[in-house]
Amino acid sequence: MPPDADPTSSLDQSIPGAFPDAISAASSSTPHSLHQAIYARRAEYVRPKEIRVKVGTWNVASFKNTHKDVAAWFVRRRPFEEPSAVVNVDPAHPSQPDAAPITTEDASVDKDKAQEDEPDLDKTSSSDAERFSDTAGEIDLYVLGLQEVVDITSATEALRPYTDPATAAKFKSSLEDALPKGYKLVAEQQLIGLLLLVFASPSVAPEVRSVSTTSVGTGLMGYMGNKGGVSARIVLGETTRMVFxxxxxxxxxxxxxxxxxNWDAAQIASRTRFDPIVDSMGVSHENGESIGDEDFAFWFGDLNYRLxxxxxxxxxxLLMLHTHNEYDDDTASTAESVDLADALQPEPLPPSQDPASLQATLDSLLPHxxxxxxxxxxxxxxxxxxxxEINFLPTYKYDVGTVGVFDSxxxxxxxxxCDRILYRTRRDKSAYEQRVKEEEETKKRDEELKKEGFDSNNDDEVLFEYDPATDADDDYDEFADTGEEPETVTTKEGFDDEIELEHYGAYQEVLSSDHKPLAATxxxxxxSVMPELKALVLAEVAKELDRAENEGRPGVTLIVERDHSKNETSDGKQQSFDGVNFGxxxxxxxxxxxxxxxxxxQVPSTIGFFGQPGSNEDETKLPSWLSMSFDREADKANSSINPSYTLDPGEACNIELEVKVDDLQLVRDLNEERAHLDDILVLRVNDGRDHFLPIRAEWQQSAFGRSIDKLIRIPEGGARKLQHQRTGSEADKKSDDNSGKNSTSSEGAKFWSAPRELFRLTEYLEDLxxxxxxxxDMMDHDDATVAPWSITAQGSSGSGWPFAPDSWTFKSFGARQRMACSIADAIDDDKPFEQAFEPEDTTLMKLETMAETLVLFLRSLEDGVVPSDLWAKLEAGYDDQAKxxxxxxxxxxRTWILEVIGQSPNHSVTFVLMTSxxxxxxxxxRNAGKSETESITSPTSPIKRTLTAVGGRMRSASEAQKYAALNVEKGLAGALAEPMIRAVDKTAGKEKDKQLRRQRMVRVVEVFVALDV
Structure with a gap:
């Protein structure tokens, strides 16, 4: 099943106007049998749904405060539906329309006059409300396109390599305030002056998947963002692709x-590329999609086409005659004359046939x-x-602050x-392509007839002649919506959708720009796919196909270790599970x-695993937490990337699957429930059918991989108490007392001044x-035996025992892994550490493994003991000292270091805990090494070389002891400095700079460990 994508996760945008990246070749589809079987049962998991989509466009001409007008017309009003509804203007007061105008304060100096008697939108007359108001809850998708939200004529704006989000934020905030509660921004894209916003209602937002936004610049030099387009692709209900x-x-x-x-439009269409999506059948389209692959497309904006x-x-x-009402006949003076005129007057003509109507005027202009x-x-x-159908006045160009007053x-x-809203369905595009194909075939037949001697210019040989230029219906417009019955469209996924244009018109009452807004509903x-129903169908189909047999074709049977194929959960509950459940x-x-x-x-079968359904067949990819091994050698003729194994009839092989979580980033994702331990493996049988093997495991919450701020909120009982819960932002982050081991917040939750896990680890480690x-000391050792804490012969650096790996005396990898896992479990379950060891484990083995676990725990801290921001301040201080x-x-x-780290009290306490x-x-x-230092001057001492001075002379016993102490402190600091401190980028800079950074990290720890000598 494809993962549910977060609609807001695609709001990131690329560099304005950039050409799209090259896309890799398409991947393979899911197995044919599963795809067909699920699709055949689509009636079981698909339900019809009806929504309304409102698309609006407005060129705000970079006037200030136009964001205040957007909600008034786009959310609360609908466009005019009839030509007769045009707002009339009094010639003496051209800025005063009959309906309530929408203006802002700073759009133009001419607007001051228009605002003197501006009505309140909330107090609009009932007739205005009936004509214009839109119940916001009736619209499920609000799609708004704005142009010139910034001054694109400015060279600074046009050439700016980034987009300032402050302008877009104003328009978003205005719409969010006007929309009913629950509407969610699901798509956003800005390119200099272009802004695209898509809001979805609470019932539709959860169905919006695979959101992808992009931009194409076509302005200066063919790619700058002062002209161009911004686009968004969404998938509704896993079935319907929509592009805006x-x-x-x-x-x-x-x-x-x-x-x-024309060139701009072609560039936008050809260069727009959307991110890959996973369709409703689980097929991953790694090559992405472009304009033309969708089911419904809406193209709108300032297209700038003129008359x-x-x-x-x-x-x-001509248009002013209509806006000033000069065609109206108001000469009748009495009711009787009006009644007589009404009685004698024939049926009124349709607007398109009435020479005095606005629609007739518009119809005369539209051919141009x-x-x-x-x-x-x-x-x-x-x-x-x-x-x-266009039954509204041109949207450009008006005097700002007026209704019906064109450019003066x-x-x-x-x-x-100039401002238009076009749309296209998959059916429309297919019909055009079919028409072009038929024309090409007709042309080809004509050329063949000419070769055979048929002359179309000979009237005697022509039975029928049709000339589109003379015989076509002049009133027919293939590019206009007829407003007839809703159109049925078969989508790319094979579902039947319907679309109908309800309203299309402009808002003459908006005065704050030289363009009038335009909207279509x-x-x-x-x-719409019901995910829970589809999951049931998928499970049934997979089970049926898994049991199906096909005579004469290779076939295998999977036998899962039944003793472990139950849904073991941490709370002891068990449920049936047809797969491999690790519990x-x-x-x-x-x-x-x-x-x-x-x-x-009945025939040999060649098998192999090929990753997840819909993945690339050329490579087997298992999740990082899963590994597998076969009990036999792979076929030599097959690639090592995808090893395969051939089984003769009646033969069987065993596959061992192992689950192990040791990647710290995965641990963090599992703790926060951003990832889960479940997968589906595909066992491919050559010339046979695929077998699907579900894999499942239940993650147990761990203290590893968390930040210090989260660890101090873990209650007694360990991280396992947080199973299926969250820590951190949901908890009260105030601590009443950072100096003690624990305290209580205002809500009663227990807090610690430093992670309780570190208190336990350090205390037990010191005891060991x-x-x-x-x-x-109680055992007898010969002169050749060296204590594990003895210094090494590596200059002035110590061994770092028991924390440095190269100093460990306990080398058994399997035993160390077993003990480390048990120690980690004791930490997470708050159990005594003694329970983590076997009776045969020596104290030295316990100590070194405990030290290894402590280092691992420090490395796993999300923020470190010394966070990167505090380390940056320490490093800057050392730079100043060097200068x-x-x-x-x-x-x-020491005081200076504590002052810097003390800016974060929890980290400061943890730092003091570790250095202490x-x-x-x-x-x-040092105390344990005194007896050794007294005897190491013996010529037979195996560590005699450690006492050799720089000039080659032998050190005295007191000098050797001091030298050994320094090595111990430096070695310990060197072993734990890097796990404790988070540098911004440890690999940045030259080798000399990296070496200096490491020395300073060791110094920060060493200064608290070393003696004052």
């Missing part, structure tokens, strides 16, 4: 600008619309894109429908289960060290 494209194409009214608009060849003054004058011309010429948006500036631009009916799994614990594969067919030293050539005295250096423990260990080792 918000674009701003090249401006200008000349032919060159028109061609550049070709139309005089601007004439168009403005460049967009429709380019569609018919097949130069842009011709491959299935269509649009609702010096340029006096011709009004145009669609009703979408689609089939509870602890950190560092290794569990093994056996699976037998028997050839129950005392016992090891005492046992060593000033002033070395702090040891006591002052090291100091006691160093003291114990």
């Amino acid at each position: 494209i918000n674009s701003h194409l090249a401006a200008g009214a000349d032919k060159t600008a028109l061609e550049r608009r 070709e060849g139309m005089p601007g003054n004439d168009v403005r004058r 619309d460049e967009l429709r011309q380019q569609q018919k010429a097949r130069k842009a948006f011709h491959d299935g894109w269509r649009e609702g 500036s010096e340029k006096r631009r011709c009004p145009s429908w 669609f009703r979408l009916k689609y089939d 509870p799994i602890r950190y560092l614990e290794a569990k093994r289960r056996n699976v037998t594969v028997a050839n129950t067919g 060290l005392e016992r090891v030293v005492a046992e060593w 000033s050539k002033k070395q702090l005295a040891r006591e002052k250096e 423990m090291l100091g006691r260990v160093a003291t114990e080792i």
